[in-house]
Amino acid sequence: MNISGNRRQFLGMVGAAGAGMAVALRKAAGASRVLDSVPNDKPALLGGTPVHKGGWPQWPEWRQTWEPSVLDVLRSGKWYRGGGGHVADFEAAYARLIGVKRCLATASGTTALMVSLHAMDVDAGDEVIVSPFTFIATYNAILMGRALPVFADTDPETMTMDPASIESRITERTRAVMPVHIYGLPCDMDPIVAVSRKHQLAVIEDACQAWLAEYKGRKCGALGDLGCFSFQESKHLPSGEGGAITGNSDQLVDRCNAFHNCGRGVGTFKGPKPYFSRGGNYRMQHFQAVMLLQQIDKLTQDTVRRRENADHLSMNLKQIPGIQPVRLPENSRAVWHLYPFRYDATHFNGLPRERFIKALSAEGVPCSAGYQEQYFDGLLDEACESRGFKRLFSAQRLKAYRDSLKELKGNRQVCTTTVAMTQNHLLAERADINHIVEAIRKIQVHSADLAQA
Numbered sequence: 357m358n359i360s361g362n363r364r365q366f367l368g369m370v371g372a373a374g375a376g377m378a379v380a381l382r383k384a385a386g387a388s389r390v391l392d393s394v395p396n397d398k399p400a401l402l403g404g405t406p407v408h409k410g411g412w413p414q415w416p417e418w419r420q421t422w423e424p425s426v427l428d429v430l431r432s433g434k435w436y437r438g439g440g441g442h443v444a445d446f447e448a449a450y451a452r453l454i455g456v457k458r459c460l461a462t463a464s465g466t467t468a469l470m471v472s473l474h475a476m477d478v479d480a481g482d483e484v485i486v487s488p489f490t491f492i493a494t495y496n497a498i499l500m501g502r503a504l505p506v507f508a509d510t511d512p513e514t515m516t517m518d519p520a521s522i523e524s525r526i527t528e529r530t531r532a533v534m535p536v537h538i539y540g541l542p543c544d545m546d547p548i549v550a551v552s553r554k555h556q557l558a559v560i561e562d563a564c565q566a567w568l569a570e571y572k573g574r575k576c577g578a579l580g581d582l583g584c585f586s587f588q589e590s591k592h593l594p595s596g597e598g599g600a601i602t603g604n605s606d607q608l609v610d611r612c613n614a615f616h617n618c619g620r621g622v623g624t625f626k627g628p629k630p631y632f633s634r635g636g637n638y639r640m641q642h643f644q645a646v647m648l649l650q651q652i653d654k655l656t657q658d659t660v661r662r663r664e665n666a667d668h669l670s671m672n673l674k675q676i677p678g679i680q681p682v683r684l685p686e687n688s689r690a691v692w693h694l695y696p697f698r699y700d701a702t703h704f705n706g707l708p709r710e711r712f713i714k715a716l717s718a719e720g721v722p723c724s725a726g727y728q729e730q731y732f733d734g735l736l737d738e739a740c741e742s743r744g745f746k747r748l749f750s751a752q753r754l755k756a757y758r759d760s761l762k763e764l765k766g767n768r769q770v771c772t773t774t775v776a777m778t779q780n781h782l783l784a785e786r787a788d789i790n791h792i793v794e795a796i797r798k799i800q801v802h803s804a805d806l807a808q809a
């Protein structure tokens with residue numbers, strides 16, 4: 357389907373929106389299945405009938421066939437990971453899946469990040485260059501080690517770390533770069549790794565939303581020194597809570613293992629006495645591991661379906677003036693933990709994004725604005741004003757740091773224009789996916805009414 361030849365015509369028409377416009381729109385756009393079915397009805401927000409009435413697949417999903425192994429763990433009385441068992445089986449299976457030599461299971465994605473930062477020798481008073489467009493746990497993992505999260509800017513087209521913005525942020529304190537494959541969108545890793553290697557910085561991938569995402573033939577989580585994953589309940593591979601660290605270096609993963617297990621030496625990382633090294637308890641339980649082991653095939657199948665539906669959505673949505681699907685780096689494949697697009701209100705009679713979100717939700721397509729400029733929410737002020745940070749960083753550095761948050765123009769653009777749907781939409785039938793496109797077209801046709809009401 358290609359209606360791009362009619363784009364200008366279409367644009368002219370939506371400026372003077374009205375209910376009768378849908379008919380003209382159909383004629384102008386030619387034979388397009390999704391477009392042909394644009395309802396002439398009033399927007400649901402103004403009392404019309406919602407385009408989509410059937411709901412969306414529930415998440416998380418579980419299967420009765422999983423019950424015996426969960427019960428086996430219960431009855432075994434072996435719940436703590438100790439050595440071997442289900443957790444070790446999961447680690448081996450997940451390492452194979454991601455295409456790395458080693459995997460260490462952890463209690464959560466946050467603890468995977470904290471452990472990795474420690475293993476890469478990020479210490480109190482250091483700086484880590486990180487994506488600002490992420491779940492808050494990414495910032496917190498750095499702050500908990502009393503290091504400073506220094507934000508690279510976000511490329512508005514890819515919604516991930518802009519590699520060109522890294523180098524100017526490097527200081528003598530910088531130890532690591534932490535790209536985030538947010539929403540399952542792979543970062544453009546080649547230039548990120550190149551600039552990190554040039555300055556001898558560690559690369560820790562936050563792949564907490566990117567199970568099976570690919571960049572140039574390799575999986576996210578296998579592209580830096582260490583990769584971190586989350587298996588929290590909303591995730592594509594869920595076990596309530598859970599996480600993993602992936603990597604190809606025995607030394608690094610053994611170091612992670614020791615730190616996640618009260619500092620106990622293991623493999624290549626051993627000392628003269630049992631407690632020769634610091635650590636915490638960031639271990640996974642066997643209950644989590646059996647849940648995860650049984651979902652690996654499902655993850656692979658679900659990923660295929662999400663990709664097919666996301667590709668179909670992008671192909672259709674990019675035909676709508678004012679809707680810009682995300683651009684993926686060359687030769688990469690996303691896994692769509694959320695499906696985001698950028699919204700340009702000027703093509704919708706100035707309908708504010710928040711009202712667009714309400715209107716789309718009313719049409720039966722729940723959506724949200726996604727991550728906001730959370731670096732202004734207070735946690736960084738609180739950190740910078742804490743006794744510890746004041747001891748570790750000069751007043752001058754902390755002031756420059758706080759001032760620099762205002763410079764994240766690309767990120768602001770993403771935060772103020774994005775609309776996103778959760779991954780479970782992408783597991784629906786194709787007819788339901790088409791409803792998303794229809795609903796957005798309907799809102800565009802009626803955007804003047806919606807903007808005024």
Ligand SMILES: Cc1ncc(COP(=O)(O)O)c(C=O)c1O
Pocket residue numbers: 464465466467490491493494536538562564565585586587588597598599
């Ligand atoms: C990008 C990102 N990083 C880190 C985390 C932290 O993972 P967890 O919730 O398992 O601690 C999450 C979880 O949502 C995440 O989405």
